[in-house]
Amino acid sequence: MKKFDGFTPFGMLVGICLVFLAIFTSGGTEGFASFVDIPSILIVIGGLFAAMLVSFPLKELKSLVLTMRQAFHSKDLDIASLIKTFVQLSDRARREGLLALEADIEQVEDPFMRKGVLLAVDGIEPDMIVDILNAEIIALEERHRKKRSLLEKAGEYAPAWGMIGTLIGLILMLKSLDDPTTLGPNMAIALLTTFYGSLLANLVFIPMAAKLSQKTEEEVFYKQIVIEGVIGVQSGQNPKILEEKLSAFLSENDRLRVDAMDSESMTNEA
Numbered sequence: 001m002k003k004f005d006g007f008t009p010f011g012m013l014v015g016i017c018l019v020f021l022a023i024f025t026s027g028g029t030e031g032f033a034s035f036v037d038i039p040s041i042l043i044v045i046g047g048l049f050a051a052m053l054v055s056f057p058l059k060e061l062k063s064l065v066l067t068m069r070q071a072f073h074s075k076d077l078d079i080a081s082l083i084k085t086f087v088q089l090s091d092r093a094r095r096e097g098l099l100a101l102e103a104d105i106e107q108v109e110d111p112f113m114r115k116g117v118l119l120a121v122d123g124i125e126p127d128m129i130v131d132i133l134n135a136e137i138i139a140l141e142e143r144h145r146k147k148r149s150l151l152e153k154a155g156e157y158a159p160a161w162g163m164i165g166t167l168i169g170l171i172l173m174l175k176s177l178d179d180p181t182t183l184g185p186n187m188a189i190a191l192l193t194t195f196y197g198s199l200l201a202n203l204v205f206i207p208m209a210a211k212l213s214q215k216t217e218e219e220v221f222y223k224q225i226v227i228e229g230v231i232g233v234q235s236g237q238n239p240k241i242l243e244e245k246l247s248a249f250l251s252e253n254d255r256l257r258v259d260a261m262d263s264e265s266m267t268n269e270a
Helices: 007-034 038-055 064-070 079-096 098-105 111-121 126-175 180-234 239-247 252-269
Strands: 002-004 073-075
Touching (some): 038 126, 038 180, 064 126, 098 111, 180 239
C-alpha cells in the first residue's frame, strides 16, 4: 500500500527556506527582487525543456511528472509481516499440502508474492521459479532505471543551461562596457542563470532521482525475501526454520520489535 512520503517536500522546503533566509539576511526584502529575473528563468527552463525533447521521446517525457510524483510516495514494505505470512503458509502447506494455499494466496495483495506461490502450487521446479521471479526483478529495475534517467538527465542539463546563460550574460556585458547602465542587468543574467540551474539540479532533480533509486533497492530487497519464502514453502521447510532463515533479512531494530511482539502475544495467550 502506498503512503505519502513527507520527507521529500519537507527537505525541499527546508532547502528553499534556507536560501531565502540567506538572501533576506544579506539584502533584506529588497534582496529578493534581485534574485528574480525573467530572462534568466526563460534561459534555464526553456533550454532544459529543449534538451529533454532532444534526449527523450515525447512518450517518455510525458511520464516525467508521474515519475516525480512517485518521489512523494512510498510503499509500505513490512518485512516482519511478510515473514509471518510465509510462516503461516508453510505451516498450512505442511499440514494440508500445497494445493491448500490457493484459497489463502488470493487474499494476498502483493502480485509478485501471489505469482510466486501459485507457481509453487502448480509444481514448477524451484530453479525455474527463481529464474521467473528474478526475471521480473530485472525488468522492474530496468523500468525504474529508465524513469530515473529522466530526472538524472534533467539534473545534468539544468546547471549546463545555467552556465550557457552565464556566458550569454558575460558576452552582453563585455559588448556594452561603454554603457555602465547595462552592466547590472547583464551581470544579473550571467549569475542568476547559474543560480537557477544549480538550485533546480541539486534541490529537485538529483535528490528525487536518489530517492527513487533508494526505493528501487528497497523493493528489490523485499522481492528477494519473497523468493526465499516461496522456495521455503515449496520445499516443505519447517515453519520455525523458515522463520529463522527469513529473519536474517531483518535489521537489528526490527528483530527486537518482532521479539517484543511475540513475547507480548505469548503473554496475552497465557
